[in-house]
């Protein structure tokens with residue numbers, strides 16, 4: 001297997017780091033990246049080949065990892081260069097019909113939505129393939145994204161906008177909550193180091209517990225919440241502030257933005 005990443009930014013870095021820590025070698029990976037400093041960073045960190053020109057020869061898979069705003073230009077430049085490669089796109093919002101049109105009618109396409117914990121093999125990726133993608137190609141897409149975490153196939157492309165809003169953007173929501181908890185811990189007299197350790201281990205522990213359990217999350221929460229105790233008092237404050245509604249609103253805003261990106265760039269010919 002040989003893969004060419006087009007775009008070598010945050011997400012490509014997370015995926016490449018994850019693949020190399022698995023059973024991939026640097027010689028199986030090439031990165032096309034316009035920014036010279038980014039190319040140097042990738043070569044220095046991972047030892048992968050990098051190039052400015054959009055070369056895809058010798059690769060059986062191409063992974064498009066540029067921003068949605070850059071995808072039309074990248075796909076237009078790639079049109080006609082593809083032979084039989086499987087093309088994976090991870091761009092938020094960009095729909096496969098539009099991408100196929102920009103690629104001159106190329107249909108071997110899978111839309112994926114991974115997340116940055118891929119770097120530490122704790123990613124999760126939603127996938128949707130066009131009907132023209134073969135079983136072997138679907139397995140290949142799953143092997144690549146599955147090397148860096150869990151995978152979930154969707155049977156309707158529009159659900160990728162929901163995946164984007166939940167798990168694509170999700171690590172940022174979690175870090176936001178962690179930052180807030182860390183600041184609160186510091187304000188109560190704990191040192192920065194103590195606060196960070198307590199916060200990170202609490203998230204990791206709670207997530208591990210949730211992963212191992214089949215119970216509803218509310219049941220796990222109930223087990224922390226002693227009657228008349230501290231948690232009950234804290235959760236009452238969160239409920240009073242309607243934090244649950246705010247989270248739902250934030251996720252809906254991300255979902256709307258994903259659809260909006262699709263609409264905005266879908267107009268391009």
Ligand SMILES: NC(=O)C1=CN([C@@H]2O[C@H](COP(=O)(O)OP(=O)(O)OC[C@H]3O[C@@H](n4cnc5c(N)ncnc54)[C@H](OP(=O)(O)O)[C@@H]3O)[C@@H](O)[C@H]2O)C=CC1
Nearest residue numbers: 007008009010011032033034035065066067068090091092
């Ligand atoms: N970050 C995340 O958590 C996630 C991101 N995604 C998706 O992944 C994609 C990439 O996101 P992210 O990694 O954060 O973005 P970045 O901006 O970090 O990475 C994109 C890189 O591609 C480079 N680039 C731009 N044009 C070209 C070109 N023509 N050829 C080659 N390289 C080019 C950019 O250079 P320059 O900066 O100079 O433009 C940049 O270095 C986006 O579409 C995003 O929606 C999906 C899941 C999660």
Ligand SMILES: O=C(O)[C@@H]1CCC=N1
Nearest residue numbers: 091092164168169170
């Ligand atoms: O913020 C974004 O648009 C990208 C997609 C999901 C995570 N980062």
